[in-house]
Amino acid sequence: MLRQRFYATLSPHYLQGELQSLYHWCVQEIHGWSRAEVYSRNEEEVPEPAQGTWESVMARLAEFVPIQYIFNKAPFFDFELYVDENVLIPRPETEELVQLLLDENDGKELGVLDIGTGSGCIPIAIKKARQNWNVSGCDISEGALNVARKNSDLLKLDVDFYHADASNMGELKGVDIIISNPPYIPVDRKETLEQNVLEHEPHLALFSPESDPFYFFRVITQLAEKSDVKSVYFETHATEMDDLLAALRPLWPGSIRLAKDIGGKERFVVLNIEESKSKDPKDVR
Numbered sequence: 001m002l003r004q005r006f007y008a009t010l011s012p013h014y015l016q017g018e019l020q021s022l023y024h025w026c027v028q029e030i031h032g033w034s035r036a037e038v039y040s041r042n043e044e045e046v047p048e049p050a051q052g053t054w055e056s057v058m059a060r061l062a063e064f065v066p067i068q069y070i071f072n073k074a075p076f077f078d079f080e081l082y083v084d085e086n087v088l089i090p091r092p093e094t095e096e097l098v099q100l101l102l103d104e105n106d107g108k109e110l111g112v113l114d115i116g117t118g119s120g121c122i123p124i125a126i127k128k129a130r131q132n133w134n135v136s137g138c139d140i141s142e143g144a145l146n147v148a149r150k151n152s153d154l155l156k157l158d159v160d161f162y163h164a165d166a167s168n169m170g171e172l173k174g175v176d177i178i179i180s181n182p183p184y185i186p187v188d189r190k191e192t193l194e195q196n197v198l199e200h201e202p203h204l205a206l207f208s209p210e211s212d213p214f215y216f217f218r219v220i221t222q223l224a225e226k227s228d229v230k231s232v233y234f235e236t237h238a239t240e241m242d243d244l245l246a247a248l249r250p251l252w253p254g255s256i257r258l259a260k261d262i263g264g265k266e267r268f269v270v271l272n273i274e275e276s277k278s279k280d281p282k283d284v285r
């Protein structure tokens with residue numbers, strides 16, 4: 001039976017809980033069942049006309065190819081993105097980063113730039129929620145930009161995607177807010193990554209240059225400061241926050257604030273210039 005074969009083939013590679021959700025995902029994609037059907041028809045044997053498809057999907061899963069790349073789909077907010085190996089698979093924490101920005105900024109017209117946009121998940125979610133904003137995304141990877149443009153076309157959203165190297169960007173015009181989930185893993189920590197991430201997600205999206213985890217936080221903060229940007233929203237890893245704050249303080253004249261993710265970890269860093277005009281700049285922790 002298909003289910004048994006799936007579990008037997010992949011149980012050396014995945015935990016039981018992971019296998020169940022992978023199996024459900026495959027049934028939905030290969031047989032077109034809805035999510036509700038997958039659960040309500042849980043006891044039913046899945047028909048096996050798509051033999052070859054199941055075999056090739058199992059072979060790729062056994063090589064730890066993320067299922068999002070196999071089916072070229074990843075959920076984000078209330079929509080689905082096209083993804084392939086040119087882009088990082090969008091993470092749930094990044095949805096939280098976008099929600100934080102939306103919660104803290106009302107509907108008045110703003111210009112927002114996402115630096116290191118990957119699949120375009122961030123600016124696309126923002127544009128969907130704030131149609132009157134001028135939203136753009138940039139990336140050094142042409143492969144990623146092709147994916148981001150494909151996504152904005154599929155979703156019929158007017159987001160401008162352009163090529164740029166964050167290390168070398170001129171003064172920005174018309175940008176009130178920068179948002180970024182930049183690469184921040186030092187190369188010497190690559191052993192800490194899961195095999196599916198290390199072997200399949202783009203290293204350009206994962207690793208910070210010169211093994212400096214704060215590299216992009218510094219260059220983007222300097223860019224924001226010279227461009228009169230009002231706020232910066234960063235996502236980062238919830239370690240070494242004190243060192244990160246210490247690195248950014250000399251570069252930013254306004255306030256620097258940390259925000260926690262849903263698991264209670266300090267994960268987001270928000271730089272704001274307006275607070276400093278009304279009161280002394282201070283870090284809030």
Ligand SMILES: C[S@@+](CC[C@H](N)C(=O)[O-])C[C@H]1O[C@@H](n2cnc3c(N)ncnc32)[C@H](O)[C@@H]1O
Nearest residue numbers: 090116117118139140141165166181183204205
């Ligand atoms: C961690 S991924 C984030 C992708 C997407 N924003 C997300 O949250 O899923 C970082 C992105 O930064 C891009 N990147 C790496 N170096 C860059 C550079 N020097 N300038 C601009 N973008 C860069 C990578 O190509 C990658 O798409």
